[in-house]
Amino acid sequence: AMSIETFHKASLVHDDIEDDDAHRYGQETLHRKHGLATAINVGDYLIGLGYRLVSRDAGELGSDTATDILNLLAEAHMRLSEGQGAELHWRDARNKRLLPLDALKIYALKTSPAFEAALLSGIRLAGPIADYAAPIKQFARNVGVAFQILNDLQDWEGDSNNKLSLGADILGGRPTLLWALALEGLPADGQQELLDLVSDNTRAAEYRVQRVRQLYRQAKVFEKAHRMVDKHQERAEAIADEIGPDELRRLLYYLVDTVLERPAAGPIPTVISTPVTIEMPSATNG
DSSP, rough: HHHHHHHHHEEEEHHHHHHHOOOEEEEOOHHHHHHHHEEEEEHHHHHHHHHHHTTTHHHHHHHHHHHHHHHHHHHHHHHHHHHHHHHHHHOOOSSSOOOOHHHHHHHHHHHHHHHHHHHHHHHHSSSSSTTTTHHHHHHHHHHHHHHHHHHHHHHOOOOOTTTTTHHHHHHHTTOOHHHHHHHHHOOHHHHHHHHHHHHOOOHHHHHHHHHHHHHHHHTTTHHHHHHHHHHHHHHHHHHTTTTTHHHHHHHHHHHHHTTOOOOSSSSOOOOOOOOOOOOOSBBOOO
16 A cells, blocks of 8 residues: 555656646645756655565565566556656647547546556455456546546636646646547637637636636536546446455445545545455455
């Protein structure tokens, strides 16, 4: 659990650098406060620490278990980097057109592997994972995509507690499903206006954000995005229903309910990890 959390914090440090975000958890980001070089070094240190937290317990875990967990973490690390790389490639490209399917592929890479690695590492501590690998991967994909869509929607609410600015994804040039849905749903003139707004730095940021919001509403982007969250949540729950034992199934439902909670107002809540001990039989009910 500590290893997973350490990797997560390392990814946040590096992500803040790549997006040049000013705040994280309501505080000034590391690279803004202490400089780029220091922040890169801290992120690299945390990555090394994450692997060390697993390898140091190889004697207690057993070499096979430790190796399997390290492989799971390394695979997730690489896929997350691929997802972030795809986002950066789009962000820096001149062509800002994006299909919803391509946005979902980026989300599946940049978010889902973290959920998958955390779950499969815990299962591996309890026993073999062969019967669980495929369903957990699909579960994590649906939860991760739904979480990222909710994160996009939160960007249009802002968050004064965490000092998150309204429309930060648009101003930062980041690819989102909302952007892709707008391009898909708007007429040609609306599409062109949207493309012009993201690249027009001569206009005030507030105007650009508000006009993009109007275009999103015209294309019914927010309603479509919420329906997609519902769809991915339903898929995740259907997968959880087919996985045993009951303790693991309840954990998966807890993860869905916590990560995908949608309050009427306010930011998406922080996920709080709860230790669970599970004895693993087969991967299916019965």
